[in-house]
Amino acid sequence: MKLLPKHPLKQFLLLFVVSYAFLMLLATFTGIKSGYDNGYRSLGNTYFQPFKEKGYVIFSEGADPLNKGLNTQLALINIDQNNQAIASGTNVRTIKVYVSPFRSGLFPLILLLSLILASPVPWRRKVWLLPVGFIIISLFAYFRTWLTVLLNFDQNEWLEVVDLSPTMHSFYNWLEAVTVGNVVFSVVVPVVVWFIITFRKEDRSVLFRISR
Numbered sequence: 001m002k003l004l005p006k007h008p009l010k011q012f013l014l015l016f017v018v019s020y021a022f023l024m025l026l027a028t029f030t031g032i033k034s035g036y037d038n039g040y041r042s043l044g045n046t047y048f049q050p051f052k053e054k055g056y057v058i059f060s061e062g063a064d065p066l067n068k069g070l071n072t073q074l075a076l077i078n079i080d081q082n083n084q085a086i087a088s089g090t091n092v093r094t095i096k097v098y099v100s101p102f103r104s105g106l107f108p109l110i111l112l113l114s115l116i117l118a119s120p121v122p123w124r125r126k127v128w129l130l131p132v133g134f135i136i137i138s139l140f141a142y143f144r145t146w147l148t149v150l151l152n153f154d155q156n157e158w159l160e161v162v163d164l165s166p167t168m169h170s171f172y173n174w175l176e177a178v179t180v181g182n183v184v185f186s187v188v189v190p191v192v193v194w195f196i197i198t199f200r201k202e203d204r205s206v207l208f209r210i211s212r
Contacts, residue, residue, distance in 0.1 A: 033102065040104075045059045048145075054079050055159070055161035059073075069102075070098035074099060103186065109134060113133060115190065116130060116133055
């Protein structure tokens with residue numbers, strides 16, 4: 001009894017669905033998701049401190065009261081204002097922004113890993129593609145976060161951290177709308193990355209055979 005269909009495309013789709021379901025369940029019902037969230041916050045505190053010359057971003061666990069899916073709070077601070085507030089004993093003024101490590105990084109990562117595992121390429125190649133994919137999606141996730149932080153600093157001029165020109169603000173605002181606010185982008189990027197890093201010139205015949 002054959003467990004996999006003979007048709008290459010059907011076989012690929014079946015392996016992809018099984019891989020995606022397994023990885024999603026594994027992330028949901030084990031400590032992987034919470035571990036990813038904590039790692040995302042920890043690295044965020046490393047690479048976003050400082051932000052520009054005067055900015056400071058603190059990543060911590062915190063749910064958005066208006067959106068249950070956003071479980072990570074970013075506190076945007078001006079370092080000079082913060083030091084002055086501490087010296088005078090007054091409250092530190094901050095801007096709070098909420099993001100989701102799952103939406104930004106873990107979901108597209110699971111999608112990319114599932115595509116790699118289902119791909120009709122040698123396992124030796126898959127083994128090194130998995131960490132490469134992890135790194136690329138991590139950079140993608142933090143780029144999305146960087147855009148959110150940049151625009152929120154710019155929109156709150158009293159923080160005196162970012163002062164974009166109207167043209168640049170419009171450009172970054174459009175870029176954030178496409179990369180952060182568009183759910184489809186979380187699917188398109190892993191698919192494009194998968195195709196670029198997985199297949200070589202000699203694999204074209206395999207791709208042609210799968211598509212038939």
